[in-house]
Amino acid sequence: MKAATITQPLASAAPAVDDQTLRPLNPRTLTIDIVLPVLNEAHVLERSVTKLHRYLASNLPYKWRIIIADNDSTDDTAAIARRLAERYPEICLLQLPEKGRGRALKQAWMSSKADILAYMDIDLSTNLDSFKPMITSLITGDAGLVTGSRLMKQSRTTRGFKREFISRCYNRIIRTTMKTKFVDAQCGFKALRRDVAQKLLPHIKDMAWFFDTELLIKVEYNGYKIHEEPVEWIEDTDSRVDVVKTATEDIKGLSRVRQEYGQSSFGEMAAFGGLLLFTAIFYLWNLTINGMANSYYAAAAQAASTNWTAWLFGSLDAANFVSVDKPPISMMIMGLSGRLFGFSSWSILLPHALAGIATVVLVYLVVRRWYGARAGLIAGAVMALTPAAALMFRFNNPDSFLTLFLTASAYSFLRAFEGSRPVLWLSLAGLFTGFAFNTKMLQGLLLLPIMTIVYISFAPPKLVTRLWHLGVAGMVTIVSTLWWSILVWLTPAVNRPWVGSTSNNSIWSLIFGYNGFGRLLGNGGGPGGRTGGMMQMGAQTAGQTASPAAQAMTPPIGMMGGSFGAGGHGGGPGGVGFGGETGAAYI
Structure with a gap:
């Protein structure tokens, strides 16, 4: 079967990870061009x-040239540069009609035929003794770009606190947001090979001070090694660089480069943070207004918070007399929260609210990868504001975790189409599908046949490879789906609670009966027949073990009294707490 072509997500523009191999340069024929970008530097030129x-003539055993790149100076810079070019054959002048240090470097380097292209700040703040050892890595092919570093332990730097602080903060931001390894982006003492420059310079867009940072990022992202040479650097107190303005422009540049590589810009990150904050407030504010919510599952959560057997089997009571009508994942999570924070309305509802926040995040991520950040933000906001979600993620029914696990499964499944570790992502999709099954049984498997058909029909690999991928993921799905059911099946009945909502104490009856075809065919308790004697616990508990459809037509008769009812805020999924006065008021 031929695989269909599927549009790749925006995140496919991820940085390259494979190291590029560079051939060594011949030292006997090596040529070096050193560019000095200048703007109104007549006083120091x-x-x-x-x-x-003088230094290069005495210390550099290669053929070299100094290029003075004049950025449309209005003082005597150009005249002085011409005199120097007439005096020394190794010096030439390049005049540009527009300003911008990045523009000067890009034009000078793109027109150069030298093997190594370098630049230095005109104030020569960096000790020149570092130049020869710095370019050695370029000659040997061990690096595609080399740069002086003022921030390494071996560096010796003399400068004011303000510039030191801003520099360290800026470089920390680069490493954090761009996941790069270099330490100092802005030292005016760099060199790169011409073959690397010819490949990458056309893609450098900044023409000003961010040029250095953008170059370093794209060199590293394209798999070329960067060598940093610790240098001795003394601040030029006559520098006219506006450090704060430059840093601000650099932050904007970082945001742009992130977008180029399929990552969120800083504006998008702020918008996502706002969405996350809004969702958290929306779901967590006044969370306990529903009291114990569904007192049936609240009772199971209390049992899980006090007894590990009840936690494992999803018992309705700590004495392990009978289990609830669902698998235990939801009760397990609520039970752990109760153990951690103490059993209360807040502790059992908190995990559901957090599941809602996580679901919104996953919806944002999956939509953003394929359609961009703006679409992701809209999708996340719609998810957060959907009335059903607003109710579900502030209540203690298992549906909140079911939604989270199915969303996580869909996200993992779509990641498998991107070509990077498809087996891992398919296996994660199967794992989350298993979690969904152990939250609401067969409802958790609704996406499984769809994902299987779509992957086998449209995934990029060959058919045999697709089948192998599905086979591995299928094994993970089977294990994560059936582990608890098999555990219940193999455990002697005397050592576990009665399987709730069954007449024969069989986990398979619960799966295929009450929580399977019984719901599909509308038979309430399922094909197994009327609930047996073990389940006759009175009208209150029977109301909770009945189907949600029956509860929807039953007033608070189905609510348990005492500490679980919490007044009028208790009840089942269709009772007062979920669909009645508090639910409507919350929306």
């Missing part, structure tokens, strides 16, 4: 260029 020329 001759002194700095003369110093650099």
Whole structure:
């Protein structure tokens, strides 16, 4: 079967991870161009260029050239540069009609034929003795770009607190948001190989101070190694760089580059943070207004918080007389919350609210990967504001966890189409499907046949590979789905509670009867017949073990009294607490 072509998600523009192999350069024919970008630097130009020329002539055993790139200076910079070019054959002048350090470097490097392209700040704040050892990695092919670093332990830096603080904060932001490894992005002392420059410079968009950072990020993202040389650096107190303004522009540049590689811009991150905060407040505010909510599951949560056997089997009571009518995942989570925070209305409802927040996050992530951040934000907001979700994630019915696990399964399934570790993502989809099954049984398997058909029909790999992927994921699904059912089946009846909502104490009757075809065919208790004598616990409990449809037509007669009822806020899924006065008021 031929696989259909499927549009890849936006996140496919992820950074490259494979290291690029570079051939060594021949030292005997090696040429180096050193660019000095200048703008109105007449007061320091001759002194700095003369110093650099003298140093290179004495210490660099390669053919080299100094290029003075004038950014449309309005003082005597161009005239001084011409005199220097006339005096020294190794110096030339490149005049540009527009300003921008990045523009000067890009144009000078793109037109150069030298093997190594370098640049230095005109103030020569960096000790020139670091230049020769720095470019060694370029010659040997061990790095595609080299840069001086003022922030390494071996570096010796002299500068004011303000610039030091801003520099360290900015570079920390780069490493955190871009997941890069280099330490110092803005040291004006860099060099790269021409073959690397020819490949990457056309993709560098910034023409000003962010040029350095963008270059470093894209060099690393394309798999080239970056060597950082610790340097001795002394701040030029006459520097006219507006550090705060430059840092602000650099932050904007980082946001742009993130978008280029399929990552959220800082604006999108802020919007997502706002969505997350709104959802958290929306779901957590006044959470206990529903009291114990569905007192049937509240009773099971209390049992799970005090007795580990009840926690494992989903017992309705701590004495393990009978289990609830659902698998135990929801009760397990509520029971752990009760053990951690103490059993209360807040502790049993908190996990459901958190499940709602997590569901909104997953909806945002899956939509964003394929349709962009704006669509993801809209989808997340719609999910958060859907009335059914607003009710479900503030109540203690298992539906909240069912929704979370099915959403997680769908997210993992879609990730499997991206070509990166499909077996892992398919297995995760199967794992979450198993969690969904152990939350509401057959309802948790609704997506399984759809995912199987879609993957076998449209996934990119060959048919045999697709079948192998599905086979591995299928094994994970089977284990995560049936482990609890088999545990109940193999455990002697005297060592576990009666399987609730069955007449024969069989877990398979619960799966295929009450929670299976019984719900599909509308038979309430399922094909197994009327509930047996073990389940005759009075009208209150019987009302809770009946089907949700029956509860919807039953007034609070189905609510348990005492500490679980919490007044008029208790009741089953269709009772006062979920669909009545408090639910409507909350919406």
